[in-house]
Amino acid sequence: MSSFSVTExxxxxxxxxxxxxxxxxxxxxxxxxxxxxxxxxxPPDSISYPPKVIFEPSLExxxxxxxxxxxxxxxxxxxxxxxxxxxxxxxxxxxxxxxGPSKFGERFLNSVIIGFGSTFLSIVLGTLAxxxxxxxxxxxxxxxxxxxxxxxxMPPIAVAIPIFLMYxxxxxxxxxxxxxxxxxxxxxxxxxxxxxxxxxEIPREYEEAALIDGYTRFQAFYKVVLPxxxxxxxxxxxxxxxxxxxxxxxxxxxxxxxxxTAPPFIPTIIGVGGxxxxxxxxxxxxxxxxxxxxxxxxxxxxxxxxxxxxxRK
Amino acid sequence: xxxxIIKNVRKEFxxxxxxxxxxxxxxxxxxxxxxxxxxxxKTTTLRMIAGLELPTSGEIxxxxxxxxxxxxxxxxxxxxxxMFALYxxxxxxKNLSYPLVSQGMDRAAVKAKVAEVAQILxxxxxxxxxxxGLSGGDRQRVALGRAIVRDPKAxxxxxxxxxxxAEFRERMAEELRALHDxxxxxxxxxTHDQLEAMQxxxxxxxxxxxxxxxxxxxxxxxxxxxxxxxxxxIGSPSMNFLRFDGVVEEGATDIxxxxxxxxxxxxxxxxxxxxVYGIRPEHIKLTDTGAYRGSVLATEYLGTTQIVTLDxxxxxxxxxxxxxxxAKVGEAVGLSFDAAxxxxxxxxxxxxxxxxxxxxxxxxx
Numbered sequence: 001m002s003s004f005s006v007t008e009x010x011x012x013x014x015x016x017x018x019x020x021x022x023x024x025x026x027x028x029x030x031x032x033x034x035x036x037x038x039x040x041x042x043p044p045d046s047i048s049y050p051p052k053v054i055f056e057p058s059l060e061x062x063x064x065x066x067x068x069x070x071x072x073x074x075x076x077x078x079x080x081x082x083x084x085x086x087x088x089x090x091x092x093x094x095x096x097x098x099x100g101p102s103k104f105g106e107r108f109l110n111s112v113i114i115g116f117g118s119t120f121l122s123i124v125l126g127t128l129a130x131x132x133x134x135x136x137x138x139x140x141x142x143x144x145x146x147x148x149x150x151x152x153x154m155p156p157i158a159v160a161i162p163i164f165l166m167y168x169x170x171x172x173x174x175x176x177x178x179x180x181x182x183x184x185x186x187x188x189x190x191x192x193x194x195x196x197x198x199x200x201e202i203p204r205e206y207e208e209a210a211l212i213d214g215y216t217r218f219q220a221f222y223k224v225v226l227p228x229x230x231x232x233x234x235x236x237x238x239x240x241x242x243x244x245x246x247x248x249x250x251x252x253x254x255x256x257x258x259x260x261t262a263p264p265f266i267p268t269i270i271g272v273g274g275x276x277x278x279x280x281x282x283x284x285x286x287x288x289x290x291x292x293x294x295x296x297x298x299x300x301x302x303x304x305x306x307x308x309x310x311x312r313k
Numbered sequence: 314x315x316x317x318i319i320k321n322v323r324k325e326f327x328x329x330x331x332x333x334x335x336x337x338x339x340x341x342x343x344x345x346x347x348x349x350x351x352x353x354x355k356t357t358t359l360r361m362i363a364g365l366e367l368p369t370s371g372e373i374x375x376x377x378x379x380x381x382x383x384x385x386x387x388x389x390x391x392x393x394x395x396m397f398a399l400y401x402x403x404x405x406x407k408n409l410s411y412p413l414v415s416q417g418m419d420r421a422a423v424k425a426k427v428a429e430v431a432q433i434l435x436x437x438x439x440x441x442x443x444x445x446g447l448s449g450g451d452r453q454r455v456a457l458g459r460a461i462v463r464d465p466k467a468x469x470x471x472x473x474x475x476x477x478x479a480e481f482r483e484r485m486a487e488e489l490r491a492l493h494d495x496x497x498x499x500x501x502x503x504t505h506d507q508l509e510a511m512q513x514x515x516x517x518x519x520x521x522x523x524x525x526x527x528x529x530x531x532x533x534x535x536x537x538x539x540x541x542x543x544x545x546x547i548g549s550p551s552m553n554f555l556r557f558d559g560v561v562e563e564g565a566t567d568i569x570x571x572x573x574x575x576x577x578x579x580x581x582x583x584x585x586x587x588x589v590y591g592i593r594p595e596h597i598k599l600t601d602t603g604a605y606r607g608s609v610l611a612t613e614y615l616g617t618t619q620i621v622t623l624d625x626x627x628x629x630x631x632x633x634x635x636x637x638x639x640a641k642v643g644e645a646v647g648l649s650f651d652a653a654x655x656x657x658x659x660x661x662x663x664x665x666x667x668x669x670x671x672x673x674x675x676x677x678x
Binding site: 203205206208209210211212213214215216219224227228 | 363364365384385386390391392394396398399400401402411412415416459463
């Protein structure tokens, strides 16, 4: 590379770009880092002023997140046998005993079931629909596609009241199935459009070759088209999962018990024993992890998903 | 191996007619070329034979069996795509074994068959490579291998050399023809390159605007074109068309073209009005004494021959003559036409007029 290259950025430009990226990363990572740090603080540390950046880490937030506790008198406390586990010890120091497990585990599991369930369903339906739109002559295909897209033109929460009433009549309120169906309905338009773009990019000849080689249309679809659409499917899955994982408004409105997801549950921690910020932060941290892991695992696909179509292969 | 009969096949896509009623027969073991400009319906015809498109009407017979509405998997026809369409997520060996696996062949037999085909095509050393990094020629060979591996009744090839470099093209064309001669498989080959068609084909169908213009051997199509389009499309430079108003008498062997009388084969039908006197460049000689005059506009040197462009009373004419013969720009020369090779056309219909030369070919339609 000559030093006068037009397309290659100069060292100064590279440094400038690098500094910008680092600054941006710091700004975005800051709240995340703060939440994660708060999760490991003790309640007094978490509300101290000025805020403590250096502190003694404690697992109290996590213990409080997963348990319910009761305050007992000094005499009763003295009468108890010495604590058997590290988490009992933490609780005792605050003059409390563990009354039982909290509902966080269940709520988290609900989030997993509903989030991944609706993502899976969106992808299955979306891939089939996108394939059909991409490959077959469907009467009014353009109008249908527009109709599918139009369901995203208003914020989903705008239809919250009709959905609330419908769900009550249908018995879908506070059920896993209800939430999976709801999130699928919201995600499917995105899934169809994204996946159609990806499938359009796969030359038809591959399937035709498979048809000629003696496979049926459906075999050609899952043996030849699906493997090549993997990138698109992965990035679409991330988008769908992020939405249904993070969704708060519908979850507050439609779930309260059996099917309540983590987002509406985490704020309820506040108020049980005062402002227990470490427990809330711990809940948020744990809640973040699956999406983070999922996104990191599929990040190459995600990048390609965002930029696809920009460059001709 | 098989004979393929196309009978009154028609294909419409909505309002657009891709192929109008077309009929021709592909004999067992023939290397059959579908030739025409892009958009003429040749690829659609090929895809209908393979089953990738279903004809709107008409019949297709493969070995006497009507197959026009059957799915491709039940036709036992192989297809080589222009962009090869090798399965990108599989290596070469898997690509080759894929058609056999679909038939439920057992592993050992698949392995033996793939090895045999790889040996025929000389691709044994790349069997375990992914198809992504292969050169154009190797991709082409793998695509051919995938086609021949299951011994189909016939091969369909859609411009298989179109994606290759010019230098590689010729070598693959030879390899392809050698492979065909060795396997004696009925092959239908789509191309827009008339040289490729002439060079490789046993028979050629020339299509234009969804219609079969002519169907015959390369010699027939070249020497006895049935329409103005065929005469123009085949040959480089193409046939000269000397346009004039006149009358062709049945049985005549010459015709008055403007002031001059020129020769032609004995005509079997009469015509009047706008006529075209069609003659190939190599059938024109430059003589000082010729009565039909023209002046040299340009010369193109091609080694052993040269193409001389002349300005005449009936428009520009190109002659292919020996390069040793002098021809200077601006010089006035006489032209003499080899009368026996001439084809007369009726310009309004675009059809060739029947003569002693072409009556047999035209009678076949």
